[in-house]
Amino acid sequence: MTDVTARRQDTDRFYALLDELAERVGGPRRLYQCSAASGWPPHGVYFFFQDGETRADGARPRVVRVGTHALTATSRTTLWTRLAQHRGQISGTNPGGGNQRGSIFRRHVGYALLASGDWPSEIAQSWPKTHVTARQRQAESPLELAVTALIAAMPLLWLDVPDRDIRRKIEANSIALLSRRIGGIDPPSPTWLGLHAANDKVRSSGLWNSNHVDDEYDPAFLDDMDVCVTSHRQSSLP
Structure with a gap:
């Protein structure tokens, strides 16, 4: 078996497992539909x-990002809190806002939007900075609103993975x-926004x-992913 053939078979198995997971959770969700009360497992990929x-x-949707959370013994981040950092705010005092300095996913998307659109130079100058003033944040x-709109609309599957080492293994090897x-x-489409990302x-x-x-x-x-999919409880998400 050639390396290409093996990789194709492994990729097909990966997506078959996601299909099984989708059946268990009632299909992908979009983050704008979800909240902390939507029945998320504490930990997952x-x-x-x-x-x-x-x-x-x-014909079949392509995964564009894989992630997890709480990979250190001291981290108390839950699956939902990490997803909420990526999504940004849907309501509250700053609906649609977010903080790209707390989410590398948001940062990548923001850079791509900057490169593919007409944005004020002030945003392009401050976006790479780790620390900014309140005026710069404002x-x-x-751009934060545009990032939230894009990420919150992306279909999402989630896998209950309680064990930290298994989460790390599934995330790293899936990527x-x-x-x-x-x-x-599986190549990206010619119009994929990520082709405008700053990060090569x-x-x-x-x-x-x-x-x-x-x-x-x-x-x-x-095999680890298969075990987690098989044991993933039926979702209570709406």
């Missing part, structure tokens, strides 16, 4: 899709399997990820 992005066959608000930088078989690893991997995109994957992670 999440898989984002994006409208218009399909696998090479043109000036960035239109490595899918990354175009090291042989991933995002542009060339076809994923809104920059970590693990140059790693070799271990196909054994699919």
Whole structure:
């Protein structure tokens, strides 16, 4: 069996597991539909899709980001709090706002929007900075709103994975399997927004990820993923 054939079979198995997961949770959700009270497991791995992005066959949705949370012993971040950081605010005092300095996903998307649209130069100057003034944060608000609108509309699947080491393994190997930088078989569409990202690893991997995109994957992670999918409880999300 060639490496390409093995990778294709492993990729097909990966997506078959996501299909099974989708059946268990009632299909993908979009974050603008969800809240903290939507019945999330405490810990997990999440898989984002994006409208218009399909696998090479043109028929099946393509994963565009994989992520997890709480990979250190001291972290108390839950699955929902991490997803909420990516999504931004839907209501409250700043509806649609967000903080890209707390989410590398938001930062990647913001850079791509900056490169593909007509935005004030003040935003382009402050977006890369770690620390900004309150005035600069306010000036960035239109871009944060656009980032929230895009991420909150992305279809999402989530997998209940209580064990920290297994979460790390599934996240890292899923990214490595899918990354175009090291042989991933499903290319992004010519119009994928990520092709405008500032980070070359995002542009060339076809994923809104920059970590693990140059790693070799271990196909054994699919067995761990299979166990987690099989044990994933039926979702109570609306």
